[in-house]
Amino acid sequence: MQRKSLSLLAAAATVLGAAAAAPLAEAAPPQRSAARTSAVPSAQQPLIPSAPPVTSTVAPGVTLTSMAFGKQDANDRWTVHVYLPATPDGPLASAATALGPRTTAYRVAAALREKGFKPRVEEVTSPAYADRLPGTLGWTVRIGRYADAADATAVLARVKAAGFAGGTRYTAQDGTDARAPQKVHVLRLDFRTFDGTVGTDFGPALNGTEKLTDLIASTGAIAGVNGQWFYNSAPGGLYVKDGRLLGSATQGRAGVKLSQGGRSVDVDTFTAHVTLRAGGETVEVDGVNRAPGDVWNCGGVGGDLPTEKPQHDLKCTDSSELVRFTPEWGRPPAGAGAEAVLDANGRVTAVNASRGARVPAGGSTVQAIGESADWLLEHAAVGATLTFTERVQDSRGRTVELTPDTTILQVGPTLVRDGQVSVNAQQDGIIREGTDQTFTYNWTLRSNPRSMIGVDDRGRLLLVVVDGRQAGYSEGLGIADAARLMRQLGAREAMNLDGGGSSVMATARSGIVNRPSDAAGQRSLGNVLLVHPRPTS
Numbered sequence: 261m262q263r264k265s266l267s268l269l270a271a272a273a274t275v276l277g278a279a280a281a282a283p284l285a286e287a288a289p290p291q292r293s294a295a296r297t298s299a300v301p302s303a304q305q306p307l308i309p310s311a312p313p314v315t316s317t318v319a320p321g322v323t324l325t326s327m328a329f330g331k332q333d334a335n336d337r338w339t340v341h342v343y344l345p346a347t348p349d350g351p352l353a354s355a356a357t358a359l360g361p362r363t364t365a366y367r368v369a370a371a372l373r374e375k376g377f378k379p380r381v382e383e384v385t386s387p388a389y390a391d392r393l394p395g396t397l398g399w400t401v402r403i404g405r406y407a408d409a410a411d412a413t414a415v416l417a418r419v420k421a422a423g424f425a426g427g428t429r430y431t432a433q434d435g436t437d438a439r440a441p442q443k444v445h446v447l448r449l450d451f452r453t454f455d456g457t458v459g460t461d462f463g464p465a466l467n468g469t470e471k472l473t474d475l476i477a478s479t480g481a482i483a484g485v486n487g488q489w490f491y492n493s494a495p496g497g498l499y500v501k502d503g504r505l506l507g508s509a510t511q512g513r514a515g516v517k518l519s520q521g522g523r524s525v526d527v528d529t530f531t532a533h534v535t536l537r538a539g540g541e542t543v544e545v546d547g548v549n550r551a552p553g554d555v556w557n558c559g560g561v562g563g564d565l566p567t568e569k570p571q572h573d574l575k576c577t578d579s580s581e582l583v584r585f586t587p588e589w590g591r592p593p594a595g596a597g598a599e600a601v602l603d604a605n606g607r608v609t610a611v612n613a614s615r616g617a618r619v620p621a622g623g624s625t626v627q628a629i630g631e632s633a634d635w636l637l638e639h640a641a642v643g644a645t646l647t648f649t650e651r652v653q654d655s656r657g658r659t660v661e662l663t664p665d666t667t668i669l670q671v672g673p674t675l676v677r678d679g680q681v682s683v684n685a686q687q688d689g690i691i692r693e694g695t696d697q698t699f700t701y702n703w704t705l706r707s708n709p710r711s712m713i714g715v716d717d718r719g720r721l722l723l724v725v726v727d728g729r730q731a732g733y734s735e736g737l738g739i740a741d742a743a744r745l746m747r748q749l750g751a752r753e754a755m756n757l758d759g760g761g762s763s764v765m766a767t768a769r770s771g772i773v774n775r776p777s778d779a780a781g782q783r784s785l786g787n788v789l790l791v792h793p794r795p796t797s
Contacts, residue, residue, distance in 0.1 A: 305438040306748055318767050319482050321454025329442040332732045336432040337405035338412035343425040344368055355425045358698040359384055359398030368401050375422040379403050387740045389685035397697050430731045433707040435738035443734035445765050445774050447483055447723040451523045455794040458522030460501055460667050462787040465590030466494050466549055469784035473766050481790035483767040485723045486711050488671050489758045490786025491556040498532050498670035503662045505650050506588055508547035510559035513570045514672030514688050516713055516755045519665045525715040527674055527753040529655045537647040538639035546581040549589045552629045553577055570689030580630030587619045598633035600626045600640040608644050675743035676754035683743050707736035709763035709777050714746050714754030725765040729777040
């Protein structure tokens with residue numbers, strides 16, 4: 261997304277509203293015009309503190325502030341959320357979409373009434389984003405409002421026994437209430453005083469996960485937060501660590517570039533292209549350090565199905581790929597296809613008609629499947645030299661120099677650009693393509709734990725975690741409200757990191773700071789952002 265994207269929808273996108281679920285009359289026939297209740301976009305309202313913030317010093321120039329916003333109120337209730345079929349006349353017992361067209365919602369509501377239930381139909385609206393106008397996302401069907409989760413669960417059992425599908429929801433997590441309780445934790449790094457660095461790290465291999473507290477302990481860091489999404493136990497998206505390109509780009513998706521040890525922060529969208537030259541032939545490499553054929557979040561370099569555009573948390577596939585593996589990955593996956601093994605100078609030491617060889621120290625392997633395997637077997641020969649060329653570009657098409665001081669984590673979406681709320685929802689793939697908008701509703705609009713990174717006008721780095729999915733304690737935020745929070749905290753640039761059960765913040769002194777939403781506690785992660793003290797000589 262270009263920075264000019266704020267002017268793309270100037271009338272609608274300068275102020276973001278959170279998702280509004282406008283309750284309508286009790287379920288009625290589709291031809292009846294139901295009244296709509298308008299909701300004030302919560303992004304027009306600041307989060308209101310419910311208690312004084314608590315700030316402690318982690319290190320000179322590094323502070324940790326924990327804040328409480330909002331409070332639980334009488335309108336926060338549990339409800340039964342009835343799923344809708346993917347097609348208008350689809351079966352109800354196996355329905356799996358959280359929302360759908362109005363006519364489908366009314367059909368399901370009518371069927372529920374026939375079974376003695378009293379459903380209500382609600383319209384779910386999406387806010388304006390920097391690259392998308394506001395509008396109706398879909399319609400939901402719900403039953404009842406209960407003070408206790410157990411009461412909603414009991415009604416849900418009756419609903420399922422009657423031939424429907426669904427789940428329970430806590431209404432304070434619908435993403436419509438700026439006054440819902442939130443617990444926010446902010447690591448603020450002032451480099452005028454702090455003489456350490458901020459960087460990224462992972463466990464013994466990219467192909468594996470590690471807990472944040474273990475990485476803090478093993479690296480001597482003083483604090484940290486979770487980093488990128490991870491799939492198949494490895495980070496997903498463009499990943500550059502200390503100038504080495506270790507992860508494939510989701511083309512055009514948001515990322516954050518850190519340099520000067522975190523003193524320079526650039527939130528932007530990035531593309532990356534890796535080419536392989538074998539003799540006089542040049543071909544584009546589809547990926548770096550990922551399973552050939554599996555393109556998580558889509559947005560590859562071509563040939564991906566069902567789409568070549570970014571789609572968060574969707575696995576696209578490509579039957580013909582070349583994928584490079586570096587020593588950081590660990591043992592590459594085995595399987596059908598072909599591979600070339602290269603030493604540190606790019607000289608081919610082996611060509612195999614199947615995949616799975618270890619990566620030589622300082623070298624790499626190239627795995628191929630489908631038609632790309634035929635190409636590799638034809639053009640790679642033992643003793644020949646293969647050459648890789650890497651090119652990373654920002655949203656303006658400028659080349660990003662990959663120096664030892666360069667770190668890039670591609671996550672997204674963008675939240676704040678040039679001091680203004682700016683969410684590139686469409687381009688970043690957090691708006692799902694197609695008619696089923698369940699993902700958009702659950703992930704983008706509804707409240708979830710969130711982790712964010714930003715920088716304020718004074719150059720202070722902000723690492724932020726918001727707890728969520730904990731009824732009455734902290735509900736979490738939708739993406740629009742996450743952007744608003746970062747702006748409220750003073751960010752002039754900000755980006756969303758991995759979230760949900762991955763959201764975690766910890767310090768070496770105090771351990772885990774927040775309350776991760778998984779019942780088991782903190783997750784093992786693909787990679788993390790760490791705050792390091794100045795090395796001692």
